[in-house]
Amino acid sequence: MSGPDRGTRALHQALPPALRDAVDDFAEHLSRVRNRSAHTVRAYVTDLVSLLDHAVRMGCVDLAELDLSVLRSWLARQRTTGAARTSLARRAASARAFSAWAHRAGLLPSDVGAALASPRAHRELPSVLRADQAAALVEAPSRQSPPTNPAHADPAHTGPTRADGTRTGPASTAPAAGPTSGATTESEAVSLRDRVLLELLYATGVRISEACGLDVADVDHERRVIRVLGKGGRERSVPYGVPAQRALDDWLRRGRPELVGDHSGNALLLGARGGRLNPTTARQVVGAYAEAVGLPRTSPHGLRHSAATHLLEGGADLRAVQELLGHSSLASTQIYTHVSVERLRAAYRQAHPRA
Structure with missing residues (x-):
């Protein structure tokens, strides 16, 4: 076993x-x-x-x-x-x-x-980011140097390291991510990977295991959808927007070729050593960037919660959100309607003179 x-x-x-x-x-x-x-x-x-x-x-x-x-x-x-x-x-x-x-x-x-009876599970309302907070998080890799994580420091390396162990060079000279001229460095490539990871998580609401399991062929650039293999082997198509498309284009054109290696296979997202990106590393990346931009502790699942809540607040149909998230039961999706109501109540209490 x-x-x-x-x-x-x-x-x-x-x-x-x-x-x-x-x-x-x-x-x-x-x-x-x-x-x-x-x-x-x-x-x-x-x-x-x-x-x-x-x-x-x-x-x-x-x-x-x-x-x-x-x-x-x-x-x-x-x-x-x-x-x-x-x-x-x-x-x-x-x-x-x-x-x-x-x-x-x-x-x-x-x-x-x-x-056998069991206690009814108490479902706490998931914490979600505001739209501006989510935007700040997904844009962080293109606006700042990669965050450091002392727990992954390389004793033989004097500069900081990323959450997944990628060396970024001396702290004073770490290059900012974003479009550059000439060849792409490893640090820039990982920043491009981080940007597309964050964009896809928020744009599609996929689970972190689903994002890390994506292959290059799972991306339909013309229709702007990704093919996701979810729980129970169920397959679904999930759309993404223009910002995610730009991040994908930059990653596939300038980032992935820099990290690709013998063990990359068809994986869309790669780790610093060229293998398929590990969900644990991906969680560290999300948490590190959230901390770097001053957000509350945030996980990939928090981005999934935020995406679902923002879709419903924007008028999306509950059934459509269920399909996007890959929930087998509508009851799993309905919790996000409660999140929206609670946020409405909070706004009401804060703004209405007779709240």
């Missing part, structure tokens, strides 16, 4: 063989039959291993002995250790999914998880 953290792997190995096999078979079912992402499979497996470890501690040596009382006891223990309501809801969903699969596979005499 690969993917889960070291603690989960250790618990997995300590399970009785029959339970270990059930975990592995369920993971394969999620991946091959249900077409779940590696991240989703990892989360389900982590929850399941925790559940079965708890069941063994309660005296269950065979999967057929798993019953509703064990599931409830496991959730109660999670709650006493401080698990949030959202985490409890997700773990209950994992237990129900496993129980249903195990019953169909003949491993459980009944679907014991069907009667």
Whole structure:
């Protein structure tokens, strides 16, 4: 079993063989039959291993002995250790999914998880940037030198380094990003990459994993749309605007050729060493530029929230926003209507004399 953290792997190995096999078979079912992402499979497996470890501690040596009382006891223990309501809801969903699969596979005499209730997850309204804040963030790479990150400093290099470890030269001479004459330096190329990353995240509202998974062929320059492979292998086309198109043109013409290497393949966005841009690095880039321009702590998902909210505030149809974001359920998109209402209320309280 690969993917889960070291603690989960250790618990997995300590399970009785029959339970270990059930975990592995369920993971394969999620991946091959249900077409779940590696991240989703990892989360389900982590929850399941925790559940079965708890069941063994309660005296269950065979999967057929798993019953509703064990599931409830496991959730109660999670709650006493401080698990949030959202985490409890997700773990209950994992237990129900496993129980249903195990019953169909003949491993459980009944679907014991069907009667398992879970606390309603409290959905906090996502924080969003104002339109001017979002504009300042996406334009930051073309207006200033790349932000530095001491955690990624190279001891053999005296100058600052970028969030992804790219050297920018001595701090006093780091060139500003933007159009230049002559050859493109590595620092300028990464700045062009950062600009197109930020532009695409805000213009399209795609998830960071979807942005990093884009290939060059996924961009339709004539129609100004990108082909995105989302959760569950669902494919969708998402439009982008003129600023993103300009950033793409600059990146493909002057930036990507500078970073491309033997391991680049067809990846649209590249890391400093030429491989496909890693989502972790991309998150660091977003956070570093947000800090550099004085914004609150911002993540790629914050840009996704902002894009959805600004679309709805501009009059976009809720169903259209659902399609753009790749939500399987309209309920996932409706939270952004609440964000817009809250912002309207705040403006009303601030401006109306009888608020």
